[in-house]
Amino acid sequence: MLIAHISDFHVFAHAPETSLVRKDAADAARKVVADIAAHTPLFDAVIFTGDLADGGSAADYELLKEILAPLNMPVFVVPGNHDKRDGLRAAFQAIVPFGPGPYLHYEACVGDLRILALDTLVNDKVYGALDPSQLDWLESRLAEHHSGPTIIAMHHPPFPSGVTALDDMSLRDGKEPLARIVADCDTPLIILAGHIHRPFQAIWFGAFCQVGGGPSFQHALDLGLEAPEPGSISEPYAYLILRLDGPDTLTNHKRYVSL
Known part of the structure; x- marks a missing residue:
């Protein structure tokens, strides 16, 4: 099974809300989508980990x-x-099985792959959070037996990138109980996230984790402990590919796209 992981397109119809977002963000997104659509073999699914739009208007x-x-x-x-x-x-309600209630978390399956999507949005804030109702829902879903691999998709990563300023604005509330749920899970977990605008991988409480870069802009890498928020940098862009061969074998690839 092949899964494409994309994130942080920050598409806008009229004007960007974020100063770092490139003015041709829509064209950059089209190039990424065209590459995914033309990929051989075809992908089984695409998982988009947030900041689809830059302002969130209907347009x-x-x-x-x-x-x-x-x-x-x-x-x-x-x-x-x-x-x-x-x-x-x-x-997206016609193609994504959002559940009832205020949050946009849901469960979906593609073949033997289970996707558990979480909603970390905090209105008008840069950082993210998970409230007890979502954590209880996640724990209950993981308690149900599933023989295939499980992906948890969310925007704000609960695991650190090492870029201090960006980690400070990632997942805040709910990080500790999420860590306990992940650590206690007896099946392999994959966590996909975005927000950092730099692609990287991590192991967090036994789960394989990765953040997708953003074609709208990419942050520079600064691992200083007291470093301010890094600015953007011109680097080659790559979306991430997961190849899943059963529940026990995962291969990770980067697919470079010229923007």
Whole structure:
């Protein structure tokens, strides 16, 4: 099974909300989508870990739907801090099984792959959070036996990148109970996230974790303990590919796209 992991397109219909977002963000997103759509063999699914839009307007999501239209496989999305829940739900409710209630968490399956999507959006804040209701839901779903691999998709990573300023604005509330749930899980877990605008991998309480880069801009790498938020840097962009061979074998690849 092949899964494409993308993140942080920050598409806007009229004007960007974020100063670092490139003015041609929509064109950059189209190039990434075209590469995914043309990939051989075909991907089984695409997982998009948040900040689909930069402002979250209805026009932003209409543009995004047009950009994603060439993808002829299931596309799963979670909200980022620049998204709006109502707009995201309205735009994707026909293809994403959002549950009832205020949050956009849900469960989906593609073949023997289980996807548990979490909603870490805190309105008008850069950082993310998980409240007890979502954590209880996640724990209950993981308690159900599943023989295949399980992916947890979320925008704000609970695991550190080592870029101090960016980690300070990642997942805050709910990180400790999530760590306990992950550590106690007796099946292999994969956690996909975004937000950092740099691709990297980690092992966190036994789970394989990765953050997808953002074609809208990429942060420079600064691992200083007291470093300020890094600015953007011009580096080659790559989306991430997961190859899953049963529940016990995972291969990770980067696919470079010229933007």
